[in-house]
Amino acid sequence: MEKINLREKLSKFSDHWSPKVIAEMNDYQFKLVKIKGDFVWHNHEDTDEVFIVIEGKMKIEFENETVELNEGDMYVVAKGIQHKPSAENECKIMLVEPRGVVNTGDTEGELTTPNDVWI
Numbered sequence: 591m592e593k594i595n596l597r598e599k600l601s602k603f604s605d606h607w608s609p610k611v612i613a614e615m616n617d618y619q620f621k622l623v624k625i626k627g628d629f630v631w632h633n634h635e636d637t638d639e640v641f642i643v644i645e646g647k648m649k650i651e652f653e654n655e656t657v658e659l660n661e662g663d664m665y666v667v668a669k670g671i672q673h674k675p676s677a678e679n680e681c682k683i684m685l686v687e688p689r690g691v692v693n694t695g696d697t698e699g700e701l702t703t704p705n706d707v708w709i
Contacts, residue, residue, distance in 0.1 A: 596622065596644060600682055602709045607701050609685055609693055610709040621685040622709070623693075628676045632695035639667045639687050646681030650674070 591613075599612050599622055607629060609621035625648060641650065642664045650657045650665060651674040659665055667673050694702045 596684070599709055600624070600644070606680070607693070608703045608707070610707055612709060614689065617689050618686060619689050619691075619706075621687070622682070623685060624680055624682050625675060625677045626680045629674055630694055630697050630699060630701055631672055631674045632697040633670055633672045634667075634687070634691060634695045635670050637669050637688050637691060639669075639691070640685065641665045641667070641675070642684040642686070644682045644684060646677060646679060648675060648677040648681040648683065651676065 594612055596612075599610070603610055604624070606624050606626045609623040611619050611621050613620040622644075631651075641648070641659065643659045643661050645661055647661070648659050650659065650667065653672060657665055690705055692698075692702060692705065
């Protein structure tokens, strides 16, 4: 294992809503993703999902509330909970989730991306 610089890894891609794997620990992957605009309503039936904001601001909508996250904030979405991430301006985040998790969870569509894309 080598040292990983998050800013250097983030500079290697510009697409939005397409998580890139930067490391694994046991069966978990650490993924960087740039987000902008609205994602889709979805859930991950079998796992929690961790959002860590590296740069920018984002929101996660739930059925009865909206959580706002700023730089340095972290939030865990419990498994099975419907949610919709969004960001008015580009936001850079890290996701921590088990290997093989599909980014759109139970909702496949045009924002569904391939798994295990490493940078």
